[in-house]
Amino acid sequence: MMKTKNLITAVAVSAGLVFSVAAQAKEKEHEEQAISSTDVPAAVQQAAQAEAKGGTIVRWEKEGANFEAVIAKNGKQVGVEINANGKVLSKHDESKEHKEKGDKY
Numbered sequence: 001m002m003k004t005k006n007l008i009t010a011v012a013v014s015a016g017l018v019f020s021v022a023a024q025a026k027e028k029e030h031e032e033q034a035i036s037s038t039d040v041p042a043a044v045q046q047a048a049q050a051e052a053k054g055g056t057i058v059r060w061e062k063e064g065a066n067f068e069a070v071i072a073k074n075g076k077q078v079g080v081e082i083n084a085n086g087k088v089l090s091k092h093d094e095s096k097e098h099k100e101k102g103d104k105y
Contacts, residue, residue: 032061032062032063033061034061035061035067037057039062040067041067041084041086043085044082044083044084047080047082047088048067048069048082051069051071051078051080051091052069052073054074055071055072055073055078056071056073058077065084066081066082066084066089067082067084068080068081068082070094076094076095077093077094078092079091079094
């Protein structure tokens with residue numbers, strides 16, 4: 001009986017932790033997290049390499065369930081958002097994203 005009670009407690013605590021982490025992940029959905037290329041699935045890396053032709057991948061970021069490769073090419077940095085299956089979802093100019101809205105350069 002004691003083992004069953006301990007198991008139920010452990011499951012309840014685990015479920016609570018999972019829910020808490022999921023809620024935090026949802027809140028931070030638009031927060032970028034720098035990651036190592038070793039944490040990026042092969043399909044995502046291949047898609048990024050195809051997008052980078054003639055350029056260099058300067059860093060990787062994780063955004064929610066997706067990945068972003070920041071590619072330096074022709075003096076610009078372009079962010080390419082790619083899902084875990086290697087499908088390119090969007091591209092944007094990184095220099096615009098990281099400037100404050102009121103700044104004029």
